[in-house]
Amino acid sequence: MTVSAQGSRIRLLSVSTCLALGAALLTMAAPAVAATGNSSTNDPMSAAAAAAADKALPQHKAGTLIVGYSPTATDVQKGAARVKSGAKSAKRLTAKGPNTAEVVTLAPGESVSAAIAKFKSSPGVRYAEPDYVLTKQVTSNDPYYTGGNLWGMYGDGTSPANQFGSAAGEAWAAGYTGSRSVAIGVIDEGIQFAHPDLAANMWTNPLEIAGNGIDDDANGFIDDIHGWDFINNNATVYDGNSTEGSDTHGTHVSGTIGGIGGNGSGVAGVNWAVTIVSAKFLGANGGSTSDAVRALDYLRALKVSQGLKIVATSNSWGGGGYSTALNDAINLAGDQGILFVAAAGNSSSNNDVVGSYPSNNQCTNGGTRGYDCVIAVGSITSSGALSSFSSYGATTVDIAAPGSSINSAYPVDGYASLSGTSMATPHVSGAIALCASINPSLTAGQLRAAVVNSAQSTPSLAGLIVNGGRLDIGAMVSACLPSTSPVVGDPTALAATATSTTNVSLTWSDTAANETAYDIERAPFASSVCGTFTRVATTGAGATAFTVGSLSPSTDYCFRVRASNTYLGGSSTVSSSVTVRTLDPPAPYLCTSTTYAWVDKTAGTPATLTLTDDSSTIVSLPFSASFYGTTYNSAQVSSNGYLRLGTGAATAYSNVGIPTTSDPNNFVAPWWDDLNPTAGGTIWTLVKGSAPNRQFVVTWDNVAVFSVAGSGVTMQALIDEGTGDITFQYLDALTGSTASDNGASATIGVENADGTAGTQVGFNQAVVSSGSARRCSNSSATGPTVSTGSLPVGTTGVAYSQTLTASGGTAPYTWSVATGTLAAGLSL
Incomplete structure (x- = not known):
């Protein structure tokens, strides 16, 4: 020690989107100014390398990308980023607000992958991502089926009966068939709006005069009588041709939501009466993320400006990867009480491990909404089994519904049987609309709770779907009905336990009766007094537990639970209150340079992981590892250069700064960037040493950087058993392009479980080098003697x-x- 005194990336499950409400077209001219930011991003990429990089991306629109800017980005920064990245033009995608986004069209010959890298390294850019192609989630078993098989509407109390149907028939028998005062937005293909089983339920814009060529309601869409076609940018929501789209899929899902019943012909939907708004964004070749965003914004605007009671959107599509632009749009719609019902996917895969989007998106407004406005839907067969094609997830797929051999409306004026999570999704969308028609006073959170919490537990779905639940509309009705008698009794034995710095677990005894929900209320606690209580969440009737999130660390709160219903306009009874203090935050991680000591395969028994582009796998840790005060026994290894502790997808390729509350969180990132082991390299793990001083080592060995042909980066992350410290080591930090050399396009550091705290070593900065190491520790420091x-x-x-x-x-x-x-x- 020396002391010195010298100073101090959508399928149907597929789509692609490109919208801009009232968008001004910005045409780029290349001014004679130097590009700002990291000059390395201007490195030339050969045409062959650019083509190879773009080819490896998930299916996307060529020459187009989506760029989101930070709230503080200036017009000068935006303009410089466009010029630097080869933009020809840009259209605003989202309305003006804190998180603005635009669809950028590149100049001819510009690579999408290279442009993304350039945008990401530019000041003021929040994200840059491909405009993914999305597709419908449907498989066809018979080209045309008119046998009247509506098992998906049956229940065990209907005739004919099927206990695994949605039990919509039981609701009809009780007199609940829907209302045209409730609307569903169908974000999909277009709809044959003149179909005899749909025509009366199609929305007709009361503020537009058809065919006059004038935007009568001044919403930016001329003659949007039944909705809007975002892929062809016109008001013709039904094209019925191979060029602009057959619109078979959109018609079919609409028939399940709202096929007119009781008319003696055709099919019946979950709602015999409902209002269906077409937001077409899927065509003959699928659609795009940007058009999906535009569709959501259009429907949200209809609810805000016209008062159209849109309670949910039905989304039977998927594809590409996680999109920040789409996640923002879903949450903005959620802010207006619009639920987002999404097909889980047709890949027969576990969404808990590899995320399927958009069903894996989170609509919690950063955890403050009190519920998730996304409802992910899997598919079951008529015998109650999970459909062979259906994706699943014990924590990520909320409910299952009939999706195999579903008969519904089909152009032209016909009917057909289709299968897919696409077919399961509108059963749930329709159920939400039916519930809203039964009780118009229910909030979006209460509608979600009524549908999801009334799901019938099914043994064949245990461990595959949240609570093993399948849609049961018959049971849902009682949760939707306005109360006819007051709540009797109070919830008792309320207890609160802080489980983290931001979460509190509440438990109570369900000693109330006649409730339709339990409201969770919170107040600040200071000077031994509870402040004003406000409702922060709602859970279903009969519930006895709830976890409250998005709290502040080291803070005292009061909680109480209120059993509620809507008898005589709303009455309730409340438990006694409890106080609790959230946990103190663990010591922050300090990441400093340390001695480089590369661990090669001879240090243990290496296990090679099978990972492809934008994928992850779960590995067991050889010892319990503490990370930000929580102990973990497993981790997810991402192909994109990071480890994620706990649950949640670990496939995101578009890196962001630390900390950021958006997914993913709870990660250890030696080099989070768009890496592609499919193009080269391996990823392996091993255990070095013996207890109690073992190290768990994960190595990305010569793994290619997605946008750099012939590249490879070699680094590793080590977790120490004895100290819990994390070490990043870099054998080869040169990729072949200064745009990504030494971490110039990567995020390096650690972040906690909710993205509220972290330590950033670098974000799109060349801060590491070959033969270097960083050690991140939050161990309590002790001074030397x-x-x-x-x-x-x-x-x-x-x-x-x-x-x-x-x-x-x-x-x-x-x-x-x-x-x-x-x-x-x-x-x-």
């Missing part, structure tokens, strides 16, 4: 350096003089 008893005399104004003899302590060291005096001539 200094045995040097005296220091020689120093001279004022002359450099002074002496070595102290010391032992023990935790690096990095700091020192101070607490008692005694300094050697003569020294001062602090």
